[in-house]
Amino acid sequence: MKLFLQHHIVKKGETLEQIAALYNVPTVEILKYYHYQNVPKDSNHLGHILFEGQEIFVPESHDIEQILLERKQASQNRLEHSNSLIKNSSLLPNFIGIDHSYKVKITDLNEGSTENETEFEVDIQYLGKNEQHHIFKFNKNSILINGEIPDMKAYELALDCSSVLFPVELGIDFNGKIADIHNYRVILNKWKENKQRLLQKYSDENSRQYIDKVDIRMENRELLLKNLRSELFIQFYFSPYFKTFSNGKAENTGRFSQYKILYENHYEINLDHEIHISQSSRSVDQRSQEEIIRYLENSYENSEDSELLESEISANFILDKQYKFLQKADVKIDLYLYNVQETKQIQIDRK
CATH class of the missing domain: 2.30.230 (Lipovitellin-phosvitin complex; beta-sheet shell regions)
Incomplete structure (x- = not known):
C-alpha cells in the first residue's frame, strides 16, 4: 500500500479538465476513477463545479499505466466472453x-x-x-x-x-x-x-x-x-x-x-x-x-x-x-x- 498519494488542492475557478492536463492524466474519467478509489465511499464528490480547497487524489504515471492495463485486460476478457457466447450458442438475430x-x-x-x-x-x-x-x-x-x-x-x-x-x-x-x-x-x-x-x-x-x-x-x-x-x-x-x-x-x-x-x-x-x-x-x-x-x-x-x-x-x-x-x-x-x-x-x- 502506498504511504503517500499524489494529491491536488483545488484553486478558485479550476476545472477537472485543467487539473487533468496539469498532471498529464489522459482523461477526466481516469482522474475521477483514481480519486474515488482512494477516498471513502460517497465522500469528496467531484461534481461539475469544484470547490476551492477541495482535495483531489491524482494518479502518477505508473498508476495511469496500471489503470489502462487493467482496463485493456477487462476489455479483452469481455470480448473473449462475448465471442465465446457467439461460438457456443444458437445464433439468432434481434x-x-x-x-x-x-x-x-x-x-x-x-x-x-x-x-x-x-x-x-x-x-x-x-x-x-x-x-x-x-x-x-x-x-x-x-x-x-x-x-x-x-x-x-x-x-x-x-x-x-x-x-x-x-x-x-x-x-x-x-x-x-x-x-x-x-x-x-x-x-x-x-x-x-x-x-x-x-x-x-x-x-x-x-x-x-x-x-x-x-x-x-x-x-x-x-x-x-x-x-x-x-x-x-x-x-x-x-x-x-x-x-x-x-x-x-x-x-x-x-x-x-x-x-x-x-x-x-x-x-x-x-x-x-x-x-x-x-x-x-x-x-x-x-x-x-x-x-x-x-x-x-x-x-x-x-x-x-x-x-x-x-x-x-x-x-x-x-x-x-x-x-x-x-x-x-x-x-x-x-x-x-x-x-x-x-x-x-x-x-x-x-x-
Missing part, C-alpha cells in the same frame, strides 16, 4: 429490429460462361411470432434481367403473374424453414382479380397455358408454399441462423437451391469486428438426376437414371456483431447435371 432492404444478384453460368443475370431488391420486415412461427413480410421489386427491365413477353408475363405474391407474409418455423403463408387469402383474392386482366392482356395459347399453371399453384396453398420454398434469397437469408454452434462449428442437413437438393452442411464462425460464417455443403440427395430436375419427392428403385447428382455449395455470410443482422452474403452453387456444370452465384448486400 428479430424485432429486422426492417431491412437488400440488393440481390443471381448469376447463372453454364460451363463457366454467363447465361443470365437477375437483379432485384428485397424488403424484409419482422412482424412478430405465434406459438409455431416467426412471421416476416417480404417484398420483391426493381427486377432487372441482364441489366435491363424485362421487355420480352415471357418475362413480362412471369412478372405480371408473380406480382400478386408480394408482399407475402411467411411463417418461418423455429428451424428456419418456410412453414406457412399468413396472408394466403389476401394473395388468392389478388390473384383472382388479376387473372381476368391477364387473360385479356395475353390472348395467345402459350400465355393462357402458363396462366392456367400459375392458377393451379395459386389455388393450392401447399403448392404455392412449395414454390416459395425455392426462393433463393429466403433460403440463404436464414441459412446462418437457427442452428446451435459448438466451438464455432455446426453441422446439419438441409435442402437448398431451386431443386431443393438435400445437402450435408458444415458451418464455421470466425470473429473480428463482425461475425463471419462460412458454409460448405455437399449433396447427399439419394434421388436420381432425372428425379431432381423433375422435382420429384422420392427416389424410386426402378428409376432408369440411377446416377446420383454431384453438387456443392460454398457460401460466406457477414453479420453485424451487435444485432446479428445479415450484412452480406456470397453463395456459389455448383451442379453437375449429366456431366455439364451449372453454377449459380448469389450476392446479397444490405442497402
Whole structure:
C-alpha cells in the first residue's frame, strides 16, 4: 500500500479538465476513477463545479499505466466472453429490429460462361411470432434481367403473374424453414382479380397455358408454399441462423437451391469486428438426376437414371456483431447435371 498519494488542492475557478492536463492524466474519467478509489465511499464528490480547497487524489504515471492495463485486460476478457457466447450458442438475430432492404444478384453460368443475370431488391420486415412461427413480410421489386427491365413477353408475363405474391407474409418455423403463408387469402383474392386482366392482356395459347399453371399453384396453398420454398434469397437469408454452434462449428442437413437438393452442411464462425460464417455443403440427395430436375419427392428403385447428382455449395455470410443482422452474403452453387456444370452465384448486400 502506498504511504503517500499524489494529491491536488483545488484553486478558485479550476476545472477537472485543467487539473487533468496539469498532471498529464489522459482523461477526466481516469482522474475521477483514481480519486474515488482512494477516498471513502460517497465522500469528496467531484461534481461539475469544484470547490476551492477541495482535495483531489491524482494518479502518477505508473498508476495511469496500471489503470489502462487493467482496463485493456477487462476489455479483452469481455470480448473473449462475448465471442465465446457467439461460438457456443444458437445464433439468432434481434428479430424485432429486422426492417431491412437488400440488393440481390443471381448469376447463372453454364460451363463457366454467363447465361443470365437477375437483379432485384428485397424488403424484409419482422412482424412478430405465434406459438409455431416467426412471421416476416417480404417484398420483391426493381427486377432487372441482364441489366435491363424485362421487355420480352415471357418475362413480362412471369412478372405480371408473380406480382400478386408480394408482399407475402411467411411463417418461418423455429428451424428456419418456410412453414406457412399468413396472408394466403389476401394473395388468392389478388390473384383472382388479376387473372381476368391477364387473360385479356395475353390472348395467345402459350400465355393462357402458363396462366392456367400459375392458377393451379395459386389455388393450392401447399403448392404455392412449395414454390416459395425455392426462393433463393429466403433460403440463404436464414441459412446462418437457427442452428446451435459448438466451438464455432455446426453441422446439419438441409435442402437448398431451386431443386431443393438435400445437402450435408458444415458451418464455421470466425470473429473480428463482425461475425463471419462460412458454409460448405455437399449433396447427399439419394434421388436420381432425372428425379431432381423433375422435382420429384422420392427416389424410386426402378428409376432408369440411377446416377446420383454431384453438387456443392460454398457460401460466406457477414453479420453485424451487435444485432446479428445479415450484412452480406456470397453463395456459389455448383451442379453437375449429366456431366455439364451449372453454377449459380448469389450476392446479397444490405442497402
